Each structure stands twice: as structure tokens, then as C-alpha cells.
Amino acid sequence: MGLTPTFDRDDLVAVAVHPGIGVGLAHRDQQWALATADPLATLAEIHAASSPRWVWWDRHTSSRIAETEIPIDRCWDVSVVHRLLFGGWKSPLSEVWAALHDLPLDTIPQMGQLDLLAMPDHDGDPDLPLQPDGHLRPEWIDARWRSSPQTLATWSSLALRAASLQDDLLGDLPDPQRARSTARSESAAELLCAEMARDGLPINTDEALRLIGRSAGVRPRSVSHEDTIRAERDGHVFDQLSPRRELNLRNPREVKAMLRSQGFDLPDTRRWRLEALRDGEPLIDALLTWRKAERIATTYGYGWLDENVSDGRLRGDWSSSDGAAGRMTASAGLHNLPAEMRTVVEAEPDHLFVRADLGQIEPRVLAAVSADRALVGAAEQPDLYLPVAKRLGVEREIAKVAVLGAMYGATTGESAHALAGLRKSYPTAMKMLEDAAEQGKLGHDVFTSGGRRVRMWTDPSVHGDLDRAISVAAARGRFARNALIQGAAAEFFKVWAITVRRHGRSLGARVVLCLHDELLVHCPARNAAAVADMVDRGVSEAAHYWSPTPSVKFVADVSIVQRWSEAK
């Protein structure tokens, strides 16, 4: 393979690969179309020789790379950077390209649209990836890009152009260096997501079956058997009614009416409301117990296991920034597995988990991004809430609720009461939150510390309804206020996660779960102590790289466990 090019570490090199076809590369004005039987092996060779920063369009390429363990740390994912620049959830490449070229979205061509009259005018040469009007050609996005080594090369050169335009736009933000570093870390986090989707979370399947059996009963043999099991579960609640009667427990309205007839007049039947009445009330107790069992039976039951667990791994889709403020999302229950089910998440033989979660991450992030002097001072302490409580002259718990309330936009109760004290003691931090809330109320987008655009929405149902308009504005205010913190915390968390991913490689450690402020790392048992140490030091390394205010302390609770449930 004497024709493979080599690059420098600082080079931006775009790549598109497809199995059985080849590798396309682009760097500056050059392109390479490599026809090879094993494209990923070829790419691995090039990477081993020169490790440039790799640029690609999207998951099509990063998933392939994740499949083959090429040790890539530095990359630029155009679709990920698009979401950073423009906000929103989806980033179809047609829109990514259009946004970078100021092309109107409503002229984006649709695949399979037989607009015969328009074809001669708009189509031009189908061998070219761009239409005469500048839009990406839909058949190229769909499949044409991977039809030959030459089209792969062409496709990668377009990704390189897109990345360059994105870099220009990031340069227009208030802090270009910071925004560019966010673009890089978010891209690496997307690669980590592809790897987590590939690896899955280790599960003890037998243990899962036992646990499901305890809650949901035996595995139903037929539809009618399923009905029997369900009726039995429901029966425990009906037994508490005198006279005993049946109702549809899955219909909130019926449940609410039933509770009223039993002397409980409630605005809704939410758990926290019922929990307060639980003591000495067998009916409420039975209902809450039923809901827990029903949850496991329906969401985390046999169906869930069959659908998402294979070869002892729970696999779901991972997205590095699907949330409104740029949080990671995961499907298949990876982000909302009930606490009592976490016993089934178990390390493989001769392996252990290192589990770590960031402590008091949100107020620390607020201190870091606002640089509020007093709050930064508090964030130098291992327990941030103690100095805050002292300053406000209240109990620690009250101080905690007040700070969290300020970040979530609480309007009533104890936390709202303490707001005046917070404003006085931490004026810079509070003003930052209030400015964001004001922008949100006005319907303006807000930007996280790392430069992510958080889109504000408009609610068409408002019309001329003043009350509705006020409540929508208030909701947007709370959302924007929180997005600043949640978004910045997500950015910091991802820097930590990719730091752990990178250092973990030599220790055989894999990040198998990311949960907003928590990491689960799977590693050979003999390396667990070293991995735990690395994960802990990774917090400081990530803080050094990410935090706009160096003296803010970031801390993590790290433990070595065999099961996820053991920690905390």
C-alpha cells in the first residue's frame, strides 16, 4: 500500500469509508480515492502513521470507526457541530449544508420526489454531489456517496469544506477558542456514543430474569395468560376497596375518581402526592406498590429484555447532544433504569466497574461560568453548600434548595423565599441566570458557556390569549435559566468522559455508561485501582481544560464495584 498518504498531527483530514468500497480522504485541496478490500484496516494504518484530526460528516463514518477500534481521540463531526451552532435536535445533512451556505430550507430537494417538470432545470449532472442551486443532491446523501472510492473522496472533500465553514462561524461567537474546543470535545463524545452503542452495558441476564419474575410474575405463555397475570396484579388494589370493585388502574381519570370516592380529593394522582398520604392508608400503599410493579412489568419486563439485551449486554442508541441544552440521550432504558434494577448491571468475569459521579456539579458549573467571586469562593470548598448556608444565615438544606431553585426557576416555597438573600450574596451569578430567563421570556435563543445555541420555541396556541402567553413566557424563562446550567454541565461532563475514554485505552477500560453526571467504566479487575485513580484525576484534567474559572473545585465520588447498585 505504497500509495497511502501520511499527514501531520495538526492536519485536518476528512474521511469517508464504506466496507467493500474503500476510503475517501481529503486534505486542503487534495483528494485520495483508495480502493481497498479492507477500508478500515487501511484507515487504521494511516492513523497509526500520522494521527491527524479526522473530519467526517456523521455517524455513517464514526460508527464504522467505532466498530474497528481505531484509537482515534481527535475528530470533527460535522453533524454534531451543526447542532452546537444552530441548536435543535435533528441535523439532516441537507439542512447542515444549506445552513452553511445560506440556502433557503424550503428549496431543499426531497428524495423520491418526481417533479418531472423541474428536473431539467434543477438536476444538472447527477454525477456531481451539488445541484446547480447549491443544495446537496438527495441521492448523494442517501447512498451515492458510498458507491465508489472516488465518490467517497468527493464526499469527504465536502465534509472538509463544511467543517471549514463551521470553523468560521464558531469564530464569530463571543469566545471563539472556547467554542472551537467545544466543537472538538462534542465530536469526540459522539464517537464515544458510537462505541457505547457498540459495546452495550454488561448485564447479568439470569439475575434480570429473576428480578423481573419477582415483579411481573412468570413469563406469559400466551396473551390470555398475560391477562391473568395482569388481573392478579390489579387485584391487590381492588381488594382494598370496600365494597371490592374493579377499575382501569391505567386510566388516571378513573384512578382520580376512585380516590375521590374514597375521600382523597386530589388535583392529580402523582406519586409524590400519594406518597404523603401513604402512612396508615392500605389503599394508597397498594396503589403505589402496584405502580412500581406495573412499571417493571411493562417498561422493564420480558419485552424489554428480549428487545434490548443480547449476549449479556444492554444496547441502546446513544446521542451525544440530543437534549435541548446539549445533554446526552440514550434509549432502551439506559438513562432511567429503576434503582432496584441496577443490581443486574454486573461486571463480566475478571472485570470490575469503576463508578464515579460528579459532586454538586450544577452549582459548581454556575460558579465557573459566572465567575461570581463569592460563589467561586464557596466552590473552592469540598461542600459548596456550607459556606452558602453560612452566608445566607440558614440551614445547609435550605441553602441547597435555594441554590437549586434559583437554577431551576422555582417560584414558590422555601427556595423562592431565600432568593433575595442569594441575589444579595451572589449578585453576578444570579444576574446571569436572570438575564438568561429574560432572554427566554422574550423568545430569544440563549448560548451556553461553551457556545451552544439553545433554541427557544414559539407556541402557536397562544394566539391572543394573554394568560396563555404569560405562562408560555414563564416556562421559557425557566427553561432558558436552566439550560445555561444544564448545558454547561453537559459540556464539562463530556470533556471528562472523553478524557476517561482516552486514558482508559491503555488500561483496557471502556466507558459503558454516561448518565449526566455519572460514569460507569468497565475494566479488567487487576487494573481497577489504576482506573479509579485515572477517573478521579480525569476530573481535574477536564476542569483544567474546560473551566473558565480555574479556582473552582470539581469533585467526584469514585468507587470500585462489581454491580452498579453497590455504590453510593
Add this chain to the structure above:
DNA sequence: ATCGTAGGCGCC
């Protein structure tokens, strides 16, 4: 039948 929405609950 298929869709979107709401209430609900799991997690952070």
C-alpha cells in the same frame, strides 16, 4: 388504523 397529546413515572 395511525397519529399526536396528556398524564404518569423512571432517572439525572
Add this chain to the structure above:
DNA sequence: AAAGGGCGCCTACGAT
């Protein structure tokens, strides 16, 4: 302590 922000996934229900 109060019930605020985010996500995914369940069921029921009304509109299409």
C-alpha cells in the same frame, strides 16, 4: 423542601 428543568417510555384517548 417543594413539586421547578431535562430526557425516554408506558397507557389511554381523541382527532385524523
